Amino acid sequence: MGATPAETAAMRRALQIAATPGVPLGPNPRVGCVLLAEDGSEVAEGFHRGAGAPHAEVAALTEAGDDARGTTAVVTLEPCNHTGRTGPCVEALVTAGVRRVVFAQADLNPVAAGGADALRAAGIEVEGGVLAEEAAQVNRAWTFAVEHGRPFVTWKFATTLDGRSAAADGTSRWISSEPARQDTHRLRAECDVVLVGTGTVEVDDPLLTVRDDWDRPVRHQPLRAVMGLRDIAADRRVLNNHAETVHLRTREPAEALRELFERDRQHVWLEGGPTLAAAFLAAGLVDEVVAYVAPSLLGAGANAVGDLGITTVSDQLRLRIRQAAVIGTGADANVRLTLGRTP
Template sequence: MTATTAEHDAMRRALALALRGPRGVNPQVGAVLLSPEGHVIAEGWHRGAGTPHAEVAALSQLESGAARGATAIVTLEPCNHHGRTGPCAEALLEAGVARVVYAIDDPNPGSSGGAERLRAAGVEVESGVLADEAHALLDSWLTVQRLGRPHVTVKWAQTLDGRAAAADGTSQWITGAPARADVHRRRAQADAIVVGTGTLLADDPALTARAEDGSLLPAQPLPVVLGERAVPGDAAVRRHPLGFVQYPGDLGAALTDLRDRGVHRVFVEGGPAVAASFVRERVADEFLVYVAPALLGGDMLALRDIGVTSIGEAVRLTLTDVERLGDDLLLVASPAIEGDT
């Protein structure tokens, strides 16, 4: 049986509910319970580590036996493990749920298997409903689970001819105010922001997420400095509310340490050399390229050597979005899946 219209609607609601939960070590998950007639009877979301999972939160709203024969709509496969809370698959079985519809499989071998357990107990299970939307919601958490490192977004601003600065090194401002405001909004969505020592020494960035009036936004990324050169004692980053961390340049070790610190989303903003290093090491999951309608010429390219020597070695990307921000364009892209054209 394929998912019904009511189940699709409930999944959209579950995805919206999931966003109410905190983003962090645990995934954001939402759940909606439908009566056998297809009406919403309860809903819930995961509110953070140690709290009931979304399915249990929804079940807790009902009287004993009220979920018998119901359909559970969940954004992530119900878990099948004992952690701070019990297995959601077991809770659904005990409640008498007859059908479970979820968006994406749990990639964590320690908690997956809920769908199989439910099917073995006679519960009808349907997966893959609004999977693309759920993947977009959980992209950073899924990257950590599958690759063991944070999700990495590489951002740069450039002119139409691909330059990041003028011949004298000046680069502020290539793009206009709307593009800069968009960058700060995206900084606030990240757990960490990365620059190299070259950018740090040249521009002395504060690495904060700020509103248009210059005030700090409520959410701030952890500043990360890549490189061995010392950070000056009067550097603006030293006044960041979260402090900063510095790594000598080993991207693998840096990303592993950031993961261990609970960082799931990294925003790379640190100049042509740093951006190129993430591309060269194939650890970039998303690209944000802000393009200004200007020409600079010269040698100050927005991206340095990425190890490509022939057209056949080109790093192919899939363009996922194009947005106009004032006079500038924002191009959003991700690495193309091998075999795509």
């Protein structure tokens, strides 16, 4: 029968609350749920607040109490049909007496799939695919990871106008401006892994944490991953207790991503140097590029990316610009380019 106007409006609200700021990312998708009475009015709503917390459907059902009986549950992801840290949402919906379920995105995770069929078997009306593309964008990294069996990779770098990521003497702090660095932390916070190579750790000694505009660490930190065969010196800051750190003893990008996927990680923020970036690009494992371009020139120094084996213009790796924005003002202005692979 399709979704009613009230159900579609409720789905937009569910998508909005699914993306509530501050919800930690990974390993679970962001999900929102709105319960509607038969007249289309809202009874309750809820969203998933992170791993181990009640799922969105359960949060909404708890808020509604006995008023949940006979309602329509509008949820951004197909209700799960498995027991993990929490019980199956299908069982909670059936027990609460929900009459109808409208969901957006089908759950492609084989562990949790099958919710729609289980609901129908219990006599509940089910309508799927409502605003599915919008729901997939809310969970773009999770969706990609489930579909491809590896994390989504965003490569971030800062460069001068002439493509230099460091000066001839090796110094690289700071090519980007303070506003650009603050912007980087906001985007870094949307990932669940920050990945660099052992060379970057040895030379730059980065923290690899997410910090706020006052340089204070935020509560929820992504996993810090260091890739490479050499040992990490014990005094490196990446080994402090500000966030969890893993050493991936490999030089193969695909192997590193496999290990991270096995750790339930869906979005890698790649901040390594030009050699590591070239390895991921050559392997076809960069899905998005975020480049901060400073209005400056160095004339010499390290390139933003290492040798890709490209010897002629016709073979150049082309990217599609998805967004361009000026970050900061005046002398602190940088241009942020967000690019994706061409189809």
